[in-house]
Amino acid sequence: MERQALAPLPALRYEFKRQHQATVMKNGHVCLGIDKHYYSVPYRFIGRKVKLLYSRTNVEVYYHYERIAMHRRIKSPYSYTTEKDHLASTHRFMTEWTPDKFLEWAASIHEDVRLYILKILDRKQHPEQAYRSCIGILSLARKAGNERLASACRRALGYGVYNYKTIQQILENKMDSYEDSLFADELPMPSHDNIRGENYYK
Known part of the structure; x- marks a missing residue:
């Protein structure tokens, strides 16, 4: 009897979302602090404070309750997810940074x-x-x-x-x-728990 009254299941499974406040940087991106990853928003929101709602799979950006951008969540730190149409340079709009x-x-x-x-x-x-x-x-x-x-x-x-x-x-x-002839191919060795060093093998 009840089956006739049941609504269909949602097309997308429910995902728990968290909030993060951020200011849109002059390069037209906001940073999701937990991942240290940058997402683009439309250039007209540069300098505005926005709210990020993020789940396991998506990041949504809201300004005054209006969703202005949506991206797949990427957890690689210090890298960018960019939609070309968001950028000032795409629209020949000059910002302080060029x-x-x-x-x-x-x-x-x-x-x-x-x-x-x-x-x-x-x-x-x-x-x-x-x-x-x-x-x-x-x-x-x-x-x-x-x-x-x-x-x-x-x-x-x-x-x-x-x-x-x-x-x-x-x-x-x-x-x-340093002299140009010294350390020509060397950068400082980063400290890392998995690098034992030469003394380990003595």
């Missing part, structure tokens, strides 16, 4: 810094994905000085490794002051 401005800033420090920033911008599918790395690297000039940053970028260009962490490690380990 590739040309970063290249001009880098050129004012040194040509090697400009070349390094150019490599970072070229390696990303969308320029907005590189903006945080660019501003992080260029800001190191205030702490380390223009000359040291230029030397660090020159060494990193030789490694063929293009990211903020590489420049930071070179400066922290004072590798920018």
Whole structure:
């Protein structure tokens, strides 16, 4: 008797959702803190505070109860999930952060810094994905000085490794002051529980 009155089961299984508050960065992305992963939202929401609702499989972004973006949840840290139509560069809309401005800033420090920033911008599918790395690297000039940053970028260009962490490690380990013939193929060995070291085998 009751079967006739039953409604069909939902097409999608219920998933528990959590909330996270974030501000849309100038590169048009928000960070889901628990995963340290960045998701794009439409560029007109840059600078706005938004709410992220996330489940095991999806991330939804809301502004004033309106859903403005939805992405599959990706848990890889410090990487980007980007929808092309969200980006300011797709619509020729100029924000405070643009590739040309970063290249001009880098050129004012040194040509090697400009070349390094150019490599970072070229390696990303969308320029907005590189903006945080660019501003992080260029800001190191205030702490380390223009000359040291230029030397660090020159060494990193030789490694063929293009990211903020590489420049930071070179400066922290004072590798920018090494002779070019020394440690040409070495980056600092990261500490890791699975790496026992040479003394383990003695």
